[in-house]
Amino acid sequence: MPKKVDVLLITLTSPILIGIYEDKKLVETIRSEAKSSDILPLIFEKLFKKYEIERLFYANGPGSFMAIKVAYIFLKSLSVLKGIPLYARDAFYFNENQPIKAIGKLCFVKIVSEIKTQKFETVPEVTFRLPDELDYNEFSTNATPLYKIGAVG
Numbered sequence: 001m002p003k004k005v006d007v008l009l010i011t012l013t014s015p016i017l018i019g020i021y022e023d024k025k026l027v028e029t030i031r032s033e034a035k036s037s038d039i040l041p042l043i044f045e046k047l048f049k050k051y052e053i054e055r056l057f058y059a060n061g062p063g064s065f066m067a068i069k070v071a072y073i074f075l076k077s078l079s080v081l082k083g084i085p086l087y088a089r090d091a092f093y094f095n096e097n098q099p100i101k102a103i104g105k106l107c108f109v110k111i112v113s114e115i116k117t118q119k120f121e122t123v124p125e126v127t128f129r130l131p132d133e134l135d136y137n138e139f140s141t142n143a144t145p146l147y148k149i150g151a152v153g
Contacts, residue, residue, distance in 0.1 A: 006055040007047065010128045011036045011071040012063035012091055012100070018043060019130035020051065026132050036070045044078065053084055057139055059128070060088035061146030062108040062115055063100055068145045076143070087139035090115065090146060094128040101126055115146070 005027070008019040016036055020028035032039045047053065056075050061068045079086040091100055092110045099107035101124075102117050109118045 002050060002052045004054050005051045006057060006134055007053055008057040008130060008134065009040075009071055009075065010059045010091070010094055010130065011040075011067050012059055012061070013067075013126055013128065017128060017130050020047070021134045024134045024136075026130055026134075029130060036067060036074070040070070040074050053082075056084050056086045057134070058086075058088055058143070059091040059094055060143060061091060062102070063091055072143070072145045079143075085141070086143040087136070087141060088143035088145075089139045091128065093138060094130070095126060096129075098126065099124050 003022055006021040006024070008021065010017040015031040015033050016039070018030040018032075019026050020030070030043060032043070056079060058071050058075055060072065075086055078084060090110070092098075092115075097110055099109050099118065099120065102108050105119050105121065105123055106117045107120050107123060108115055
């Protein structure tokens with residue numbers, strides 16, 4: 001019988017990060033420089049052969065509109081077709097609340113609970129990190145993407 005796991009995706013920048021969690025603890029990390037649209041079906045084909053996926057989690061933005069869109073459509077489809085619950089959290093949770101590149105010298109910033117854009121002279125390098133342990137309370141069942149945030153502010 002395959003192990004029961006949760007899967008967390010951060011697909012906002014390259015490399016994409018996928019964490020496999022058993023009993024809420026990170027047990028496997030998958031990194032890929034490939035495009036999400038190309039690699040996610042291949043990765044999940046392998047994951048479904050190896051594990052029983054109980055929950056799906058992802059960073060729903062802000063960031064690349066296309067990256068968010070691809071991840072959401074892919075995960076939402078899996079959620080509906082396979083009956084796996086989908087949860088989301090904003091990307092700031094995965095980078096210690098650092099600015100996230102929007103366009104040009106604009107970055108998304110989170111001040112208290114509000115996300116807006118701010119201009120930077122030097123755009124900071126964004127590094128996302130998979131948490132060592134999943135805290136379900138930090139995620140929302142409202143998994144819709146943060147599309148409404150414009151890159152121009």
